[in-house]
Amino acid sequence: MASRNSSPAGRSPQRRRGHERVAALLSAASGCFAEKGFDAATMTEIAARAGASIGSLYQFFPTKELLAEALMVEHGEALNARMERLVAQASGWDTEELAARLIRTFADYRRLHPSFVALTEAAGSLPPSLSRTIRQRMRDYLCQILAIHAPGLAAGDLRPAAMVVQQLMKAAVALQNEQPASLRNAAQAQLRRALANYLKSLAEA
Amino acid sequence: MASRNSSPAGRSPQRRRGHERVAALLSAASGCFAEKGFDAATMTEIAARAGASIGSLYQFFPTKELLAEALMVEHGEALNARMERLVAQASGWDTEELAARLIRTFADYRRLHPSFVALTEAAGSLPPSLSRTIRQRMRDYLCQILAIHAPGLAAGDLRPAAMVVQQLMKAAVALQNEQPASLRNAAQAQLRRALANYLKSLAEA
Amino acid sequence: MASRNSSPAGRSPQRRRGHERVAALLSAASGCFAEKGFDAATMTEIAARAGASIGSLYQFFPTKELLAEALMVEHGEALNARMERLVAQASGWDTEELAARLIRTFADYRRLHPSFVALTEAAGSLPPSLSRTIRQRMRDYLCQILAIHAPGLAAGDLRPAAMVVQQLMKAAVALQNEQPASLRNAAQAQLRRALANYLKSLAEA
Amino acid sequence: MASRNSSPAGRSPQRRRGHERVAALLSAASGCFAEKGFDAATMTEIAARAGASIGSLYQFFPTKELLAEALMVEHGEALNARMERLVAQASGWDTEELAARLIRTFADYRRLHPSFVALTEAAGSLPPSLSRTIRQRMRDYLCQILAIHAPGLAAGDLRPAAMVVQQLMKAAVALQNEQPASLRNAAQAQLRRALANYLKSLAEA
DNA sequence: TATGAATGAGGTTTCATTCAT
């Protein structure tokens, strides 16, 4: 929150350089984590990739874990922004379009934040709290969307349904790894269909 | 010449004692991997948990990676056995029952093979070949089931559909972590519904 | 991109402290290798002998092998310097003096670089490339000296003759281990004689 | 000494099998030591190469060191046999032929006992006593040959001269590694010449 | 006797983190 600063110009040179440094470090970390996973990524390589010294890295992120958390926070904020946009537009879409948008949103997100999955999977090496928070908040957004799209849904079914939709989003992300592209596209079309079916059945209840 | 022993797979047990050891080691490894993930689990702890010395562990599994692979092979075989049973019975079930069985099968499987997910997620630290083999074979089984259950499905849609079903199975496994139990059960019920819907839509095509 | 640091040669020192460390480490390594041979020497002992931590050692020499190679390079350069001095002076010496100088040069060299022999003998544990390079260059120098001293020698005989002289140098080094001193001195006198004889026969051809 | 038994037939089957075992083990050990050096060779691989179990190996050679010593003893005896033959024939040869025979003897010997050099070089991991004994005995033989060939040589010069000849033998062995063959042959011819020169100078004194 | 399992000290190597300049 404190780092929301949409006008970096006008800052003192130190601050500006600091900002750039932090950005470079986070980007390097994201790349390393995505490629090797949290455990196998090393602080030394992250610093090198960012063109910084190891000491510099530790000045901004006193711990590997804190570095990962900073990334997770970034990820979480970006995800929230996307979800808010979805919520705002959801009422204007029919079931088919909603399904398509949800899936596309996630697939795109993963391309921009390649380390998100890796950090999410680093259970056991990373405290689960942040990860859980992000997941929960995401469910909240999905609840909102479902409330709009399936107003007849019983209150008690809202959250379980959101959980299922969330799993389908994860599935969309997972399918992005598939080769060849033709198979991947066909599978994603099927997934869209499964999601649309499910959303329709919720709306009809 | 006949006795090349530098096989990369490690010595396989030839006495009863050896077989027991290997079983204990695999079980301990499964526990450690499940709890901490592949990277964070240590060979020392695995050996200790099995009541064996570190040297004993390395006699049978010359590498942490090879140990994981042995577990994966075990997992794969157990999974195949389950899938074959499903295929054999599938024709006797209606859509609802098929969905329920598929989900139950996976949820049960995870309880017996807790390290399966952890090892599957250890991409980057583990060669993906085995993991891919298991996934492919599992898709083959799902294709068989779908061919039985949705005979009208176009041949080209069979595999993509199987991939989607596979992702839903994974979702079922993931949901098993949820707390409290009431929420988990509700979510699994919803997932069953989503799967049944999807299977029905395939069968009607 | 510009800052690839995963060079296989290890970080090279950039501060004064680092240079001193590297020197101390190389010296300690030389002692250990000389006393125990490449295989039996341990990185732990080398670090301790240099008053450094094991981590420090590995920062500059990421591998025992690389450490040995660094020493070999040092040895090679020192040897080259000596050989160049010999070449420069060779024309002013008669056969007797040349023989004496060659032998003395090598005996002295061994005292200053005690690990040279040990590392040269570590074939099988060490890639032979460096060792071969040094040997070849040394032969080149000997060829130059022989060309000066035995100008009538057929071109095709130059290199084989240099190889024999090289072996005689090695013999001189080996004889330095002999006890008691009186026997050693007598043997070295004989070796000088053998070398002088051989050089004379080359010059007369 | 006790194992000199030129009629293995007629022995009890146990003894015979034991003999074969020991021979196979020694041969395997020789190969391993030659290829990897004393330190890098492992008891496990030696046993495997001999088609024996590790326990069997230890029944005959309770220690890696003792195994090496047994080989050294074998080497020493074979060397003695060759030297004795040389001594017996030496008086009938002129200088040229003596030089050629000495060199050929050693070059051949190395081909039959490939581990000899490796074990000789394993200083620091192996007690030097055996190695020294062999070397001394070999010098004794060379002294005998020189006494025959250069009867005028002062008694005090005999042993130093033998030491030099010994070093030239070692040189002959070392040159056997050289490639290509043409260069190797030329170098060995030069070495023969150097040795002949030296022997002649001793004989003339 | 023969075999294969068991042992564990010790070696190499890694890497998060701290420190001094």
Place this chain on the structure above:
DNA sequence: TATGAATGAAACCTCATTCAT
């Protein structure tokens, strides 16, 4: 502040040797 050196616990793995069957 920025940099690179220093640290050492701890990981992986090896292998000579011993033991039980």
